[in-house]
Amino acid sequence: MAEKYIIGVDGSEQSRTALEWGLTRAAQSGATVELLHVADDSFLSESVAFLSEAQAASEKMLEAEREFARESGFTGQISGTAVVGHPIAEVENASRHADLVILGAHAGSKLAGSFFGTRAVKIAAVAHCPVAVVPSNVEGKPQPGVVVGVDGSEASQRAIAFAAEEASFRGVPLIAVYAWMPPLTPGLEYLWSEELVESQRSAAEESIAIGTAGLAERYPDLSVERRIVQAPPVAAILQAAEDADTIVVGSRGRGGLQRLLLGSVSHGVLQALPRTTIVTRA
The missing domain is CATH 3.40.50.620 (HUPs)
Structure with a gap:
C-alpha cells in the first residue's frame, strides 16, 4: 500500500x-x-x-x-x-x-x-x-545527507530507524551524532580528572555503537558516519547539519497537555530550523 x-x-x-x-x-x-x-x-x-x-x-x-x-x-x-x-x-x-x-x-x-x-x-x-x-530559506548549498541524534532513548531509536531508512532510500550518508557534556558543578570542576573524562568518552562510544547497531546488515549500501561531540545536543546536531540537508529528531510522545512539549532537543532544532527537519514519534 x-x-x-x-x-x-x-x-x-x-x-x-x-x-x-x-x-x-x-x-x-x-x-x-x-x-x-x-x-x-x-x-x-x-x-x-x-x-x-x-x-x-x-x-x-x-x-x-x-x-x-x-x-x-x-x-x-x-x-x-x-x-x-x-x-x-x-x-x-x-x-x-x-x-x-x-x-x-x-x-x-x-x-x-x-x-x-x-x-x-x-x-x-x-x-x-x-x-x-x-x-523557506536555507543558507548555502547543503550536501545530501541525513543527521540524527543518538542518546539511547526510545525516541532516539525510532529517529535512528527512520533516518537510516530515509538515507538508504535516497542513497545519501547517515550522520549519527552523540553529544555529551561532563556534568559540571560550579566549584567542583577540579573533581573531573582526565580519567573520568575518558570514561565518559568511552561510554559515549559504546552508546553510539549500540544505537547504530544492525544498520550495516539492514542497509548494506548505507554509509554511516558516527560523530561523538563534546557539546550540548542541539549545538552538536546543528553543527553536523552543516554537512547535510535533512535532520531527524525524536519526540518523546507525551500524553495530555504535555504533548505540546516536544523536548528540549527537538524543540531547539525546530526553532533554529537550518535544514528540513523531520520529527518522529516515540
Missing part, C-alpha cells in the same frame, strides 16, 4: 516551499498526496454566515494550491481537504491517517499566530505520524 502524505497549504511562500518538497518526495516514493487547508476559526464569529464564508474561502485557497501542484508537473494521486477549525487540532486529527505530515515554516519564526510558524512546533508535538518542517 502506498504511503500517504498530508501537506499543509495556505498560499504563502513558506507553504509553497513545503509543497514543492512534498511533491518531489511523493513522486520519488510513489506516495499519494492530500493537501490540507485550515481556515483558522479562532477569531471568527460563530454565525452561520461567517463560517460559510470562511469555508468558501478555504475551498478557494485549496483549489488554487491543487492547481499549483498540477502545474508543477506532479502526476501522482492528489486530493484536498478544506476545513474551518483550529489548525493544530485539525492537522492532528488528519495525521491519524497519514504516514507523513509536511509543513512550511519561517526559520526561527516567533509569530505565535502563524500556522506555519511556532504552530509547526506544536503540531510536531501532537501529530500521530512523523512531521517534516521545511524552511
Whole structure:
C-alpha cells in the first residue's frame, strides 16, 4: 500500500516551499498526496454566515494550491481537504491517517499566530505520524545527507530507524551524532580528572555503537558516519547539519497537555530550523 502524505497549504511562500518538497518526495516514493487547508476559526464569529464564508474561502485557497501542484508537473494521486477549525487540532486529527505530515515554516519564526510558524512546533508535538518542517530559506548549498541524534532513548531509536531508512532510500550518508557534556558543578570542576573524562568518552562510544547497531546488515549500501561531540545536543546536531540537508529528531510522545512539549532537543532544532527537519514519534 502506498504511503500517504498530508501537506499543509495556505498560499504563502513558506507553504509553497513545503509543497514543492512534498511533491518531489511523493513522486520519488510513489506516495499519494492530500493537501490540507485550515481556515483558522479562532477569531471568527460563530454565525452561520461567517463560517460559510470562511469555508468558501478555504475551498478557494485549496483549489488554487491543487492547481499549483498540477502545474508543477506532479502526476501522482492528489486530493484536498478544506476545513474551518483550529489548525493544530485539525492537522492532528488528519495525521491519524497519514504516514507523513509536511509543513512550511519561517526559520526561527516567533509569530505565535502563524500556522506555519511556532504552530509547526506544536503540531510536531501532537501529530500521530512523523512531521517534516521545511524552511523557506536555507543558507548555502547543503550536501545530501541525513543527521540524527543518538542518546539511547526510545525516541532516539525510532529517529535512528527512520533516518537510516530515509538515507538508504535516497542513497545519501547517515550522520549519527552523540553529544555529551561532563556534568559540571560550579566549584567542583577540579573533581573531573582526565580519567573520568575518558570514561565518559568511552561510554559515549559504546552508546553510539549500540544505537547504530544492525544498520550495516539492514542497509548494506548505507554509509554511516558516527560523530561523538563534546557539546550540548542541539549545538552538536546543528553543527553536523552543516554537512547535510535533512535532520531527524525524536519526540518523546507525551500524553495530555504535555504533548505540546516536544523536548528540549527537538524543540531547539525546530526553532533554529537550518535544514528540513523531520520529527518522529516515540
